[in-house]
Amino acid sequence: MSGADAGTWERVARVEDVPTDLPLAVTLVDGRRLCLVRLHEEVFAVEDRCPHRDFPLSGGDVVNGCLECPWHGARFDVRTGQCVSGPSEGDAVTVYPVLQVNGVVLVGGAVGG
Numbered sequence: 001m002s003g004a005d006a007g008t009w010e011r012v013a014r015v016e017d018v019p020t021d022l023p024l025a026v027t028l029v030d031g032r033r034l035c036l037v038r039l040h041e042e043v044f045a046v047e048d049r050c051p052h053r054d055f056p057l058s059g060g061d062v063v064n065g066c067l068e069c070p071w072h073g074a075r076f077d078v079r080t081g082q083c084v085s086g087p088s089e090g091d092a093v094t095v096y097p098v099l100q101v102n103g104v105v106l107v108g109g110a111v112g113g
């Protein structure tokens with residue numbers, strides 16, 4: 001995907017502020033809540049809502065490249081949004097495109113989920 005496909009990009013955090021073992025909750029200007037997840041030097045953004053019971057994912061852990069829901073343990077691949085295990089298997093969370101520019105995390109329009 002090119003940057004032009006994502007429409008407006010919004011600055012949400014600095015890369016160094018995103019932990020590597022926990023999600024960072026951020027809120028876009030329009031009120032949408034997202035979780036940023038950092039895997040090594042790459043940052044991913046998914047909606048902060050578990051499709052199982054609509055509870056927030058932002059209190060969860062990052063486990064093996066997945067964001068684990070703190071409520072009932074569903075795990076979501078942050079690259080694709082797909083639930084790979086747990087009670088929400090087969091569902092997906094919305095994934096947002098991410099750019100990193102000079103250490104700043106920018107989030108664009110949603111691309112799936």
Ligand code: FES
Pocket residue numbers: 050051052053054055069070071072073074086087088
């Ligand atoms: S609310 Fe996320 S697994 Fe139940």
